[in-house]
Amino acid sequence: MEQIIFTLLRQGELDKALAIIKHTVPAETARRLAELEPEDRWTLFRRLGAADARAVFLHLDDEEQAGLMESMGLDEAARFAAHLPLYTLARTHALLPRPFARDLLERLPAEKYQGVRAMLGHHEDTVARVMRGEFLAVQGDIRVEEALQALRDNPLLTDDTGSVLFVIDSGGRYQGYVRLSTLLRAPADERVHRIMQPANGRVTTDDDKVEAARLLQRTNLPVLPVVDAQGVMVGILRFDDAMDVLEEDTSEDVYKKAGVGDLIHATEVVRSEKLTAGGIGYPVKVRLLFLMVTLAGGLMVGGLIDHFEETLAAVIALAVFIPLVMDMGGNVGTQSTTIFARGLALGHIHLGQFFRKHLLRELKVGLSMGILIGLLAGTVAWLWQGAPNGIPELGVVVGVALFFAVTTASVLGFLLPWVMLKLGVDHAPGADPFITTIKDFTGLAVYFLMAGWLIGVA
Structure with missing residues (x-):
């Protein structure tokens, strides 16, 4: 299939090549784009609609994301980055040329700029560098019916984040969690704090990301709450991100044992x-x-x-x-x-x-x-x-x-x-x-x- 796309691009048949690329889910589209040369990847990516481009972009590897950012140019990259999650921007930032990365951050909206700067302020091996800041949490004194409505209204709801509802107090401090299955079986007027699980299995932003990933692997949850030094919930570690961390750690150990470091590994x-x-x-x-x-x-x-x-x-x-x-x-x-x-x-x-x-x-x-x-x-x-x-x-x-x-x-x-x-x-x-x-x-x-x-x- 990639050879067909390559041939169409060489023949100038961009619309036909794009039709093949788009005729899949975002993850598959990203896989096909990743197998093209960088210039061909950019040629097709720039012709995707804004929503499709963001969805596909999130499924690309960090290096491929950084390459596309550079291809966009500074102004277009800044407009595009304004709609990306903080964790994606933080990961990509380290792979961009320093002047480009600095100027890109300065062009972001103030809130997003501060969020990325805060993540980059943590060591690269900490949970803060791999956590996601988008999650749903409710206060424990609301009723089950209200909590379910909050889940329905959440625009960021996914299979992972929607299966667990986090509970916080009025100050945002993490109190515990409720599984969606438990929430659905509970009486509509029951208070959430009465059916929640206690605040076990949480990690802090400065915890080692590998240890946090192993903790999540041992639990029965698809996500792990992340709190700051004051216990305020600031993000989540998703299972897919945790598996990426463990895979990266395992590969790094293998190459170190083999006597070839990160530079040779990357090469x-x-x-x-x-x-x-x-x-x-x-x-x-x-x-x-x-x-x-x-x-x-x-x-x-x-x-x-x-x-x-x-x-x-x-x-x-x-x-x-x-x-x-x-x-x-x-x-x-x-x-x-x-x-x-x-x-x-x-x-x-x-x-x-x-x-x-x-x-x-x-x-x-x-x-x-x-x-x-x-x-x-x-x-x-x-x-x-x-x-x-x-x-x-x-x-x-x-x-x-x-x-x-x-x-x-x-x-x-x-x-x-x-x-x-x-x-x-x-x-x-x-x-x-x-x-x-x-x-x-x-x-x-x-x-x-x-x-x-x-x-x-x-």
Whole structure:
């Protein structure tokens, strides 16, 4: 679907592309926009109606929201931001260029400006930075009938916020909550404070957001009340926001354990997104660049075979095992790079212990596999092409070449991604082409040199 939209945009069919984008709920529209290049995303977003644009905007990631804000320009962004929730503005603020972010805040209505400034005054790891300021609370001395009417009249009512009614006193201090199901079953003239649950499970604005998210996860509520130092209710932590906090915290821990910090993590996320979504220009450019290495390596291997043409002509049976030597090393290298990438992401590989622990272990694995595969393949080569043709040394040649190819590929599968990571190069599309080139050339060089030495041809 994204490719169809991309094609329509390239053809100037904006209305058709917009029709596809809008023919979904806001969350799906946001997903489709997110998979487009930033300029295409802005081209379609600016053609959405005001209400649709706000609904879609709230479903985009923080980085995508910041990008659209910049694309709008300062004046238009200020008009648009005036209708956004405080928590959205606070999150986006940190991702905008500093002069742009400062000028944008100054153009907001006074009340919204003060609200955003208050949120930004808290540490980024506190509940205040992820809470939402829109909630419904009533005083405990009103009747159930009045509370239900307040729910009906609330323009901000959602499935999450509407299932729980918070209770405050005349000073706005949090007293407890009432579930909507309890409210519906209670007599119409009953006072709310008589059926409310006590004020347990609340958090303050300065509490750690991860701990607050875990508290909400342990409760049976979709939202958690947030109070200030005086106990006045100032916001709510929603379940979906709490899950985002926990996901972010888990990912951060994984990358720290892996030895890659926030900068490398962010870089890897951006690279992965570019390689798997959006336009095809980036993945084609990056992958072709590394495939040129394979192309050059293939030509070098061809030159190597040409150099040993007389050896190959003297012992035709050598040609039978060339694919085996090349393919076995390739498979081992791919296994190693995959294991390295997964271990790095899951925190099982620590870059600080790479040489003395992980690379040494992989060398032992490669040596073990090389010995076993070399013995097995060498025996088969001796029985198949060696003994029948009067060249028993062929088994030794194949066995030693495979031992060298497997061991080399295994070590390179760990070493090259590590080097690329240190150099800041994307190792996802880049490691295998280098491994293929190096192990093919060295493996075949050993193969032909061993053949020339043992079989007695040159």
